[in-house]
Each structure stands twice: as structure tokens, then as C-alpha cells.
Amino acid sequence: MVATPTPVVLVTGASGGVGRGIALSCAAAGWTVWVAARRQSEGQAVADEASARGGQGHFVLCDTVSRSSVREAIATIVDHSGRLDGVVHNATSGLSPTPVQPVTMPIEDLRDHVAVSMRGSFFVAQEALPHLIASKGSMVMLTSEAGFEGKMRLAPYAAVKGAVRGLTRAWARECGHDGVRVNAIAPLATTPAVEEAFAKDPTMAERVLGRHPLGYLGDTVDDIGPVVRFLLSSDARYVTGVTIMVDGGNRPIS
């Protein structure tokens, strides 16, 4: 991304969890942050928090499974802020932390996973692309450790997160010619979804933290957000097509 005084970025699914952390981290650097979410009250609250942290926080209604909703949200941003420098597709299905048996899982549930993670990536990337070409901006997709190793109880979640890595790699090669970078992160952080997953599967906390090098789950604002901010910034201008594990070393990859 070309260095600008106040980059303008969009974060989907930013009304809570990792998306909120990313939004607040970007705002703390003085950026203009558009908090995109389906729930206005929660999204507006995060936008207000972003403004309180030194950035310009705005809420925009956005349902990433809907082409028209994504298009309207990005049009609103560009109309208001004059440009778009970065997009972060963080939204994920509400079913993500729900353990399933693939053989009995309703196909409609799989559709929900696919729509939010994969289709949402497509809609956000395609609608943002002309604006990112203009700004030489970048995209960051959210994947997961599950998208590397699979999960016994979260197979559909792991599959869509793997699929997002494929999109990231392909779009990075393709969009690089237009000066647009595409990267991903695989975070491990304390979020409502993780807390829900731990509650539904009491063995999970021990399995995750028992062998964790740093012994704690990341903070969305202080541990996860800064890495995304780096990827969106000009400091990462020579970084594209990668997935960075932001998990405190939980999954060693060299």
C-alpha cells in the first residue's frame, strides 16, 4: 500500500472477536477504519471504540454473503472516504465453533460455512479490487490453524479455512501485477467463538494450551491486530501470497 497519512481500511465481521481487535489496532495507528458487520449496535460500538483510540471509526452495514450488500458497503466507504487502501475479510460462519460429525451434518450448515468464508472472500475481493488497484492497496484474509491441519470435530470449518488459503495464494499471483497484495493470517486468540468452542469441548483448552510455547491465547487487539496492520501497511509492500501464523508458535511451521 502506498504510504498515506491516514489509510482507509475495511474490516468485515468486525463487531467482535478478532475483527474488533484488528479494527482497534488499525485505529490506534490513526487509520480510518470501517467496521463492517450485520449487527448495527455492536458494530457502531466498535466504531466508536476505534475513534476513541485515535483513528476515525465508522460503521457500515454489510452482510458478506450478499453481493449487493458488499457492493453497497464499499460504495459507501469510497463515497465517504474517497478511497480504499485495504480490506480484511474476517467474517466467519456463526457455526464455526460448533462440533459436527460430517456424515450427519445438514448440507445447509455446510452452505453457511462456505457462504461466509469463501463466497464472502470472493465478493469482498472482487468489489474492492478496482479501488485497491487505484490505491495499490492490499487484502488480508482470515484463515486458521484448522486450515492447515484439519480438525476432527470442526471438519467443515477446517475445509473452508483451507479453501481461503487457496484463494489467497491464487489472487496474490494474479493481483500482484496490478500492485495489489493478498495475504492471510491464521490467528489463535481469545474470542467469544474460541470460548464457545472450549465450552462445547472441555478437552480442547488442555489440548490447545497444554503444549503452547507461550502458554496463552493471543489478545485480539495487541497480538493479532498489529500483524494485520503490518500486512496492510507499506512496510509489507514486498510481502504477498503468504499466510502468517499468529498463534504464539502453537503450530510450528518453518
Next chain:
Amino acid sequence: MTIDLAPWFLGTEAAGDLAAQMGVPLALVPTEVFDEAWSPGRDLEAWREGEVNGERYDVVVVALLAPDLVAHSLAELTDDDWYAQCEGPFAQWFAALTVATERCNDRGVVIAFCDRPVPKDSGNWALTACVSDGVELMVRSLALIHEARGVRVHFVGTPARIEGKPHAQTALHDRFLMLTGTDAASMSSTVLYEGEM
């Protein structure tokens, strides 16, 4: 342990030649074109429910090769392309692999053969890359799920059809022999990429 190497072969029409090379009939997986509403989803679910409790096999191959491999730039990709070539195949793979692993005998082998672009050439092949990376992770999860039964699940990604290379089927058949051989008896969740990494 000796296993019957004649696989149950779940695939698409495009995998017919590979099934023929292996000398086994092709069991077709429903591949109706998907739309935003996933209209064929109920039929796919019904297929899964109808197939999941049938005869079991020592070896199951799943090869949902695309009928037409078409490159699309992100800028020009249509929603119809997306549903037909990404979401639909993703759902079909999920259903087929679920059935395949359930119908695999204890200590048997499931192998997924999937079109996969070489990463350095994956520009404009996002749909194929998306599906293949998703399938790879389905394989990894199903390998964990069925590990206790000794069922081994493997993934082979190949760019051969994308690149129009000859002898693609021979290479896949070689991978089949490798992964079902006794040397691979303790391996599961193996991911093999044909071509460059």
C-alpha cells in the same frame, strides 16, 4: 494384512478414463450445477444418506475431476462461475469424501485425486485452488476422524489436466499404487502435490 486393491471408484464423468485404467466401474457422484441457494443441495444430501451405509471396501478412490477446467480472472469472474465451479464442487467433494470414508473398511485406504494448480501458476485459477485446498483439509480432518478405525485418507493434487500434460492418468495410477502399497501401511493424511510445490 492383505487388502483388495480393486477400489470403489467415486467420481465424475471426467474421471472415467482413470477408472477404466484401474479396471473398475465408475460410480457417479451427483454433480448438478449449484446456484446461490444451493438448490441441488438436498439431492446431494439425499445421495449421501442413500450411499453411506452400503457395502464396504478396502480401498476407495474419489476423483471429482472437473468437466471443464477454465481460468478466470478475479475481475471477470461471474457469480454463476463461482457457484458452478467452486461452491458446487466443494459441496460435492465434502459429501463424496464423507461417504467414501464411511464405506471404507477398517484399516482400509481412501485416496482423493483432485485437480490442483501449481502455486506459481495459480493466477486466474483461484476457483480450482480454492476447491483443492478445501479438499486437502477435508482429507486431513477425515483422516483424524477415522484414525481410530485404522482408515488412512490421502490427498493427491495434480496440475496435469490444467496444464494439458499427457500421461496424467499414468501418474495418478502410480500414486494409487504407492499409497495402497505395504510401504505406506503406516501413513495417513498424506498430501502429495504433483508438479512444482
